[in-house]
Amino acid sequence: MGPRGAPLWVLWLAAAGAFHPNAESGSGDPPGFTDADITRVGALQAVAFFLEKHPRHGKAHSSPGSLEKLDPLTASSLIKAYYGADVSARRLDEVLDALIAANNQVEAEIQTDPAHYFYCEEIAKSQSHLQGYHKILLTETRKNGSMDGARVSAGKALHILQKFYSNSNWVEMGRGVPYEHLVNPSSLAVPIAPKTRATCKSCPKRPGGGFLCKDNLLVTNMLTSGYKSWKPCGKKPPGKCSHGTPDDITRRSPPTGGINKETWDQLQSPHHDLHLEAARLAIQATRDFFVAPGYGFLDKVGEAAFRSFFNLATYSLTFVVDTTGSMSEEIAWVKDHCLELLHKYAGSPDAPHNYVLVPFSDPDFGPVFVTENVTEFQVAIEALTVFGGDDCPEMALSGLELALKASEPRSKIFTFTDASAKDIDKLDVVKMLVESKGSQVNPLLTGVCYEDRVIREAPRPFANVFEELAWLSGGFYVLTTKAELPELLGVMELALNAAPVTVTRGRVRGDPMYFSVDDALSEFTVSIRSLEGARAGSFSLTLQQPSGTAPPDLTTVIASVDRQVVKVPRVAETGMWKLTVAPSGYYEVEVGGKSLLDINIQLLEGTQDLMLPIQGRPVQGGNYTVSVRLQGEDLGARPQRLVILDSALTLVDVIPLVQRRNAQRHVLGLAPLSLHHPATILRVEGQTGTGVSFSRLHPAPVTAAAVLLVALEGQNTTLHPGDTTTLQVQVSNSGPEDTFSFSVKDELGLLQSFEPSSATLASGESLVLYANFTAPKNFSGFATSIATFSARGGSTQNYIKVPLIAVPEAAQTEDVTPPTHKLLGVNFPCANEDPDCTRHNWTVRFSVTDDQGPVTIQVVENPRGLTCRLATSGGQICVYRSTCCSQVAQLLFSDKTGNADTLVVDYRNPDL
Numbered sequence: 001m002g003p004r005g006a007p008l009w010v011l012w013l014a015a016a017g018a019f020h021p022n023a024e025s026g027s028g029d030p031p032g033f034t035d036a037d038i039t040r041v042g043a044l045q046a047v048a049f050f051l052e053k054h055p056r057h058g059k060a061h062s063s064p065g066s067l068e069k070l071d072p073l074t075a076s077s078l079i080k081a082y083y084g085a086d087v088s089a090r091r092l093d094e095v096l097d098a099l100i101a102a103n104n105q106v107e108a109e110i111q112t113d114p115a116h117y118f119y120c121e122e123i124a125k126s127q128s129h130l131q132g133y134h135k136i137l138l139t140e141t142r143k144n145g146s147m148d149g150a151r152v153s154a155g156k157a158l159h160i161l162q163k164f165y166s167n168s169n170w171v172e173m174g175r176g177v178p179y180e181h182l183v184n185p186s187s188l189a190v191p192i193a194p195k196t197r198a199t200c201k202s203c204p205k206r207p208g209g210g211f212l213c214k215d216n217l218l219v220t221n222m223l224t225s226g227y228k229s230w231k232p233c234g235k236k237p238p239g240k241c242s243h244g245t246p247d248d249i250t251r252r253s254p255p256t257g258g259i260n261k262e263t264w265d266q267l268q269s270p271h272h273d274l275h276l277e278a279a280r281l282a283i284q285a286t287r288d289f290f291v292a293p294g295y296g297f298l299d300k301v302g303e304a305a306f307r308s309f310f311n312l313a314t315y316s317l318t319f320v321v322d323t324t325g326s327m328s329e330e331i332a333w334v335k336d337h338c339l340e341l342l343h344k345y346a347g348s349p350d351a352p353h354n355y356v357l358v359p360f361s362d363p364d365f366g367p368v369f370v371t372e373n374v375t376e377f378q379v380a381i382e383a384l385t386v387f388g389g390d391d392c393p394e395m396a397l398s399g400l401e402l403a404l405k406a407s408e409p410r411s412k413i414f415t416f417t418d419a420s421a422k423d424i425d426k427l428d429v430v431k432m433l434v435e436s437k438g439s440q441v442n443p444l445l446t447g448v449c450y451e452d453r454v455i456r457e458a459p460r461p462f463a464n465v466f467e468e469l470a471w472l473s474g475g476f477y478v479l480t481t482k483a484e485l486p487e488l489l490g491v492m493e494l495a496l497n498a499a500p501v502t503v504t505r506g507r508v509r510g511d512p513m514y515f516s517v518d519d520a521l522s523e524f525t526v527s528i529r530s531l532e533g534a535r536a537g538s539f540s541l542t543l544q545q546p547s548g549t550a551p552p553d554l555t556t557v558i559a560s561v562d563r564q565v566v567k568v569p570r571v572a573e574t575g576m577w578k579l580t581v582a583p584s585g586y587y588e589v590e591v592g593g594k595s596l597l598d599i600n601i602q603l604l605e606g607t608q609d610l611m612l613p614i615q616g617r618p619v620q621g622g623n624y625t626v627s628v629r630l631q632g633e634d635l636g637a638r639p640q641r642l643v644i645l646d647s648a649l650t651l652v653d654v655i656p657l658v659q660r661r662n663a664q665r666h667v668l669g670l671a672p673l674s675l676h677h678p679a680t681i682l683r684v685e686g687q688t689g690t691g692v693s694f695s696r697l698h699p700a701p702v703t704a705a706a707v708l709l710v711a712l713e714g715q716n717t718t719l720h721p722g723d724t725t726t727l728q729v730q731v732s733n734s735g736p737e738d739t740f741s742f743s744v745k746d747e748l749g750l751l752q753s754f755e756p757s758s759a760t761l762a763s764g765e766s767l768v769l770y771a772n773f774t775a776p777k778n779f780s781g782f783a784t785s786i787a788t789f790s791a792r793g794g795s796t797q798n799y800i801k802v803p804l805i806a807v808p809e810a811a812q813t814e815d816v817t818p819p820t821h822k823l824l825g826v827n828f829p830c831a832n833e834d835p836d837c838t839r840h841n842w843t844v845r846f847s848v849t850d851d852q853g854p855v856t857i858q859v860v861e862n863p864r865g866l867t868c869r870l871a872t873s874g875g876q877i878c879v880y881r882s883t884c885c886s887q888v889a890q891l892l893f894s895d896k897t898g899n900a901d902t903l904v905v906d907y908r909n910p911d912l
Helices: 035-053 075-083 090-109 123-142 148-167 272-291 298-303 303-309 325-344 372-382 396-406 424-438 465-473 485-495
Strands: 317-323 356-361 370-371 412-417 440-445 499-507 513-517 521-530 538-546 555-561 563-568 573-582 587-595 598-608 610-613 623-631 638-646 651-656 658-659 667-674 679-687 693-697 707-711 724-733 738-746 751-755 757-762 766-774 781-790 797-806 820-827 843-849 857-858 865-871 875-885 888-894 900-906
Touching: 035 075, 035 090, 035 148, 035 272, 035 298, 035 513, 075 090, 090 148, 090 598, 090 610, 090 751, 090 781, 123 148, 123 298, 123 303, 123 781, 148 272, 148 303, 148 781, 148 797, 298 766, 317 325, 317 396, 325 412, 356 372, 356 396, 356 651, 370 372, 370 857, 396 424, 412 485, 424 465, 440 465, 440 751, 485 563, 499 513, 499 679, 499 766, 513 521, 513 658, 513 865, 521 538, 521 573, 521 875, 538 563, 573 587, 598 679, 623 638, 623 679, 651 667, 658 865, 667 679, 707 797, 724 738, 724 781, 724 797, 738 751, 738 766, 757 766, 766 781, 820 900, 843 888, 857 865, 857 875, 875 888
Parallel strands: 317 356, 317 412, 412 440, 499 693
Antiparallel strands: 356 370, 499 587, 513 573, 521 563, 521 587, 538 573, 555 563, 598 610, 598 623, 623 667, 638 651, 638 679, 658 667, 679 693, 707 724, 724 766, 738 757, 738 781, 751 766, 781 797, 820 843, 843 875, 857 888, 865 875, 888 900
16 A cells, blocks of 8 residues: 555556665565555456446346456456457556556655645545545546546545555454545544544564554544654654654654554554555445445446546547548548448447547548447448549648547547648647557558658658658558559458557568567467568568468458558467568568557656656656556566667667566566667567467657656645646756747646747756646636646657646635534532442533534443433533443544544543
């Protein structure tokens, strides 16, 4: 459950492996469940519960628990069980990554607020923060558009929720179930121990270090948490518990020890023996956060929003079609051939979730048409008509921008045009969308107006912006003639793959190329493109299995003058395959396929004492850590090496991956990476669980910028109605002198101004970009607005995203004041010498009030002895009666938040 500052283990705070930089060598296994483990497992249980209740169209409901109790329960095993086929879980996995990254942001950015950790008995404030993030989550989810802000709020809410179980005494109270009131304020609150109440006693020292903390808690019916040596906590009051990690100096002052359950390491966690129970409850609470009846996320936002939040749809198949007069042949081809192919795949696991159509011409583009029905898609395409086109360039990038926004993440987008892009100013926006959505752009061109003279930021020469976008997204670029277009139908068929992977890429000049085919590949294709173009003439290829024989089922998918694609629909032999191309020439080769075994790669950088995913693009010359997490069913697979290639597919380096395991025994590979090239391609090699070598290539290159944007620390990102805040972002130029233009925008339109709008920076020079944001005075809801800061130079560009939180006036203050009580009268007729203690009753009369709402009164000894009535001036007037057999009564007053106070009545002490 992720203690900060733990010096000896890998934190795994990000799903793809954010880790503590001081992890010791060796196995590096973390002592227990981390926030990442808990978020991943709890969210997967919630999604499994949802999918059991919402089967695929025409399928029966799954039996209760059939998906939620999968062993192992991973994104891959869940999605495969749901579809009954090999369908990639990458989209769901990336949402889990985003939730954990937002969880980590609290650790990195909010390091001195105990209310984000349930430290120092800040229980009421922690609840208030949690419920505030929860309200923002619901508001963001109900808006149309990106779910990025909603996932940030959810991750931050989960951070606070999960810390409750490791840092409070809830587990020690023996409740056995999650505390519903944290998320559902209308449910019953458990009283919070008053600040004056002693909650712990000292623990004896443990031989070898630490403390033996068994039964050191003094409260069993009230909530408390440990104090930590943080300045906002102040000095630990007498009698109060400590958090108890080695970096917490309060554990040395009485009462010594602590109560945290963050690990099962006895030096890190005084209550280490309760770590598994705390993790179990945190996982259950994470699941309930999303799917609990009545108050869970699902019931609050509905089925469609839940699916969208977790990216549970597969991919979109998107057509961006030029409708100018010269495109009649291409549109007829789409109608006659592509639609027939789509009908063939409809209803299969490889079929897309939906179909998107975006027409464009000049000056028009759009509207967007989206449907899940292939017949409706056919009707929309058949309704396309061609017109105009007097000048050649068209608004292709504007159409592509609409398509990227309307399509699901990791979609397959096909652009049909015979003209160049007129709206080149949209290129940066389209590139950012390609990066953020992870979609594949496949331009099918039957002509261009002209060769683009300059491709900005190009790490390798491109003929036009379409080829650059295909390369950046791992797509398929084709420039052919109208007559040869029918030969390229195979490109479309290759896209109808629900579990696509890239095995490797390379270039050959006469020599054979060898590549590894593993037992996780169900099929694969080999694509060869002549880099000498059509002028080189036709070529042929020979493919050999490890046995030296030709594959029996080899089929040709595309056969044109400068490109050939063949498919092996069934893998009969694993091992090293051999490819030979004749005649000798210069060719680029890509091997792709269908497999659940895939790679999740993230670049990490240090922030404070954590390693977290980078924001924006990496900087050329920068040093990073690469984390590699394998996806798929094969839990025995191991990533072993990171192969680094430049943009020309030339080998740069091979780096061994250091392997780490989490509490669930899943493997993560880590390696240092220095980016010395404008673009870097990463390939991971390893072994499957059966010992067969595998290779997986990250299809999109890592593009490095020469300008870096960093948000300065300690900034206020929370806005109340009428408030203004200034965000500061440092811009640093690591390249040659350049003139940069800057832009700032945010989703809710809170931006008022920013400066400067442009500046010239010498190499190594930096400046601070200032942006002012104001929340409207009449703002009444909870919301997140993602602010995007961009810097564009003559040959480089980068950006950073900073979330702003807007909250209503009523949320500015938290209720941390317990109810007040006043003693109105006592009657103590008991006599110590009376042998029959039942003959007399003693009574206490008191009032209790709370400014924020009703008060709950609990009596431990004799609940039936309490009677109350409403007072005319507010609050309650109560009388407590007991026989003289009971000498003491403890009355506990708590409000709806859980703030509590106590009244101890002892008839032996008449001087109350």
